[in-house]
Amino acid sequence: MSDLLHAYARxxxxxxxxxxxxxxxxxxxxxxxxxxxxxxxxGVAEILMKMVPLMNELGIDTSWEVISGEDKFxxxxxSMHNALQGDPVHISEDLLKAYEETNSxxxxxxxxxxxxxxxxxxxxxxxxxxxxxxxNRKGKWVWRCHxxxxxxxxxxxxxxxxYVKDYDASFFSLADFxxxxxHTQYLIPPSIDPLxxxxxxxxxxxxxxxxxxxxxxxxxxxxxxxxxxxxxxDPLGVIDAYKLTKQSVPEIQLVLAGGGATDDPxxxxxxxxxxxxxxxxxxxxxxxxxxxxxxxxxxxxxxSDIVLQKSLKEGFGLTVTEAMWKGKPVIGGNTGGIRLxxxxxxxxxxxxxPEGAALRIQQLxxxxxxLKEMGRKAKEYVRNNFLMTRHLREILSLFTILxxxxxx
Numbered sequence: 001m002s003d004l005l006h007a008y009a010r011x012x013x014x015x016x017x018x019x020x021x022x023x024x025x026x027x028x029x030x031x032x033x034x035x036x037x038x039x040x041x042x043g044v045a046e047i048l049m050k051m052v053p054l055m056n057e058l059g060i061d062t063s064w065e066v067i068s069g070e071d072k073f074x075x076x077x078x079s080m081h082n083a084l085q086g087d088p089v090h091i092s093e094d095l096l097k098a099y100e101e102t103n104s105x106x107x108x109x110x111x112x113x114x115x116x117x118x119x120x121x122x123x124x125x126x127x128x129x130x131x132x133x134x135x136n137r138k139g140k141w142v143w144r145c146h147x148x149x150x151x152x153x154x155x156x157x158x159x160x161x162x163y164v165k166d167y168d169a170s171f172f173s174l175a176d177f178x179x180x181x182x183h184t185q186y187l188i189p190p191s192i193d194p195l196x197x198x199x200x201x202x203x204x205x206x207x208x209x210x211x212x213x214x215x216x217x218x219x220x221x222x223x224x225x226x227x228x229x230x231x232x233x234d235p236l237g238v239i240d241a242y243k244l245t246k247q248s249v250p251e252i253q254l255v256l257a258g259g260g261a262t263d264d265p266x267x268x269x270x271x272x273x274x275x276x277x278x279x280x281x282x283x284x285x286x287x288x289x290x291x292x293x294x295x296x297x298x299x300x301x302x303x304s305d306i307v308l309q310k311s312l313k314e315g316f317g318l319t320v321t322e323a324m325w326k327g328k329p330v331i332g333g334n335t336g337g338i339r340l341x342x343x344x345x346x347x348x349x350x351x352x353x354p355e356g357a358a359l360r361i362q363q364l365x366x367x368x369x370x371l372k373e374m375g376r377k378a379k380e381y382v383r384n385n386f387l388m389t390r391h392l393r394e395i396l397s398l399f400t401i402l403x404x405x406x407x408x
Contacts, residue, residue: 004057004195008389011194016389020058023396026403028059030118031139035065035110037077037126040291041259042228043190043318044123044146050193050388065113067106067127072098074265077126083156084125084149085232085313091156100129107133119399128163140402143170146190146315148336150176168402173316173337186398189340190316191391192325192382197294199325202302210299214285220251221365224304226297226322227258229270232313234333237354239277239284241310244358246283249365257287257300301326305371306361310351314338321386324348324378329371331360341386347378 001009001017009017032055036044048064055062076095083089107114107130114120114130118139122130124146131141143164149157149172157179164170164181171186172178178185192199211218223242227233235256242254256274259267271288278284289296301307307323309332316337320330324341330348332338342348349360364371 002057004054007195012383012387012389016393019393020389020396023393023400024058024060026400027396030060031116032060032062032119033065033114033117034062034121034123035067035127035130036123037067039066043316046318047190050196051392054388054392063113065110067103069102070098071265073102078265080125080156080160081147083153084147086151086153088153089156096159103127103129104133106130125160128160131167132163140168140399142398143167145170145172145177148177148313148315149179152179169398171398174340177315188391188394188398189337189386190318191386191388192318192321193388194325198298199322200298202295202298206295207299207302210296210303214255214287216253216255216285216303220253221249221305222253222255222303223306223308223361224255224257224300225308225310226301226319227309229258229267229274231266231270232311234310234312235270235274236277237310238308239274240354241308241357241361242284244354245361248362253283253285255285255287255300255304257289257297259289259291259293301328304328306331306364308357309333309338310357311335311338317341321382325382327375327379329364329374329378331357343381347374347381
């Protein structure tokens with residue numbers, strides 16, 4: 001067993017790594033390709049950054065390809081993203097043309113790699129048309145939807161499904177997200193990598209320095225939300241919850257920590273709205289972090305007393321898993337993949353409003369023992385359900401199933 005696999009075994013257990021080795025054995029030397037639309041920013045990129053090296057370590061020839069486009073392409077895909085999450089968005093023919101042409105241009109570049117691959121996973125809607133643009137493909141292709149597509153806007157879903165329907169299979173994070181498609185669908189929740197800079201143990205000196213770096217008072221409670229500046233993450237609702245909490249806990253501090261993703265053109269506008277809502281309150285700290293600020297986020301999660309992820313829609317919410325891994329109960333929006341992680345009253349609290357969030361914040365701050373107990377449960381829940389080893393095991397199992405089906 002290599003050093004990397006030994007490191008995973010120390011965290012997830014020897015059985016988890018042994019199982020990965022067994023599942024990967026028939027796939028050794030096979031060509032496996034992941035495709036998405038950004039190498040930095042967002043949960044998909046964070047997962048692939050660690051999953052691809054782990055797959056190669058197991059002897060699977062794995063690569064990660066990223067499609068690129070111009071502004072109109074990203075305007076279109078952001079609108080599609082919002083529409084899949086339920087917004088009644090109208091997308092113009094001009095933007096749809098940019099979407100199709102961008103995929104065609106990327107297919108011209110990637111076609112030799114994709115058609116030669118034994119296994120391909122296309123992540124989310126941005127590169128979904130690539131399957132139809134690779135007529136000589138020889139391998140199994142799977143579409144992976146990371147989005148809360150439980151109630152998509154019908155015209156947009158009907159448009160997208162013409163590209164998705166011919167995949168060999170698709171997989172979603174939750175059963176509620178799955179849609180009517182003419183192929184088998186699987187449920188595979190995402191995961192965190194416990195060995196990454198964002199989740200590894202940190203030296204206490206490194207943790208303590210975070211107070212000074214961001215002008216935080218170590219003697220006063222801190223509430224934190226880590227996320228892109230996106231309306232579906234509800235940063236304005238977090239500020240409302242903070243203001244309500246401050247009425248009874250005047251010493252509270254709020255940190256909103258995040259950045260943008262290269263495929264999200266709305267981030268700057270949302271950031272302006274957040275800054276306007278914060279006003280000149282010195283206890284609201286709005287941090288615009290670079291994509292590689294993983295240890296900073298790690299430290300912020302460790303020094304925080306309360307962690308929120310008050311999303312209005314959420315495919316999964318890796319920041320929830322990350323905080324729970326640090327022994328923090330999470331107050332999360334009662335939606336999507338957050339419900340899979342936050343077991344109400346056990347690993348955190350589910351809320352629907354800023355008022356509900358403020359109530360739960362006050363409850364936890366007034367009962368430190370309850371906070372610690374829920375934090376312990378949260379960490380174990382992640383260890384058993386949401387680590388990279390479990391995630392990859394299920395992906396390898398999926399392709400094993402597809403291979404066996406084609407042989408019968």
